[in-house]
Amino acid sequence: MAPGTEGREESINTTRNMTNAWVAKYRRDNKTTGKPSYGQVYSALNAVSGHFNNFGTKYPFPAKRKDRVFAEFEQAELLLSRGR
Template sequence: MKSILAILTLLTLAIQANAYNLSPTSARRTFIKTSAATAAAIPLAVAFPLPSLAEVVVPEQITTDFPFPENWGLTFKYEEDAAKVREHMIIATGLGKGAPKMEAYGKNMKKEMVDFVSYYRRFPAVAGKPSFSTLYTSINVLAGHYTSYGFKYPLPEKRRKRLYQEYAEVEKSLKRNR
């Protein structure tokens, strides 16, 4: 990685030095040729690595009996409600095809998510927290899945992985009171 950065630095310096050539036509052509060669030689992911979300182990889907919560609804205390909605969403994300009471769970889950967002987004002190914005994103993904595919169809593996990563981020933020 360090050698790639060193090569990029040297190429950038060479391009900048050549840009001050007295012949404007040759400088422009050289710049375009070297820029194209540099772009082709170095993959974008290596040159500009994206920050990755925390790696999370995605559990197997639940197709047998699972704990069906009795504590649906809000307590109107943000930290408690966010933790509860997150826990319910973890179970909803893990449900596989043929899980018992999957449709009832999904309907309760969607109502709880809508109630949570519609209540807490009105408060700027809460809406500005990283835990809220990440949980809001997760809620949009899960609610969108329910809207598009219904309550009986399980989430695809790629979507499940992303949601579990976001749940981990929400948990970290809640522990820090953020």
């Protein structure tokens, strides 16, 4: 979403809450934390959360970081399809 778009801050806050809920659910589960797919998803979510924690909701998400996050999710999806 472009800066100034209606509902942008609410969407970012929802994303933060969903990320925190995901991490809280899976961080202590030894069955998932050792899997490579968990590491990929965690890294991607950490990049998103870290951006908004450091730069706030006003600064746009950089294209280079977005590309990296999507690549990590694609890799995680591939690993999950292999049961890893």
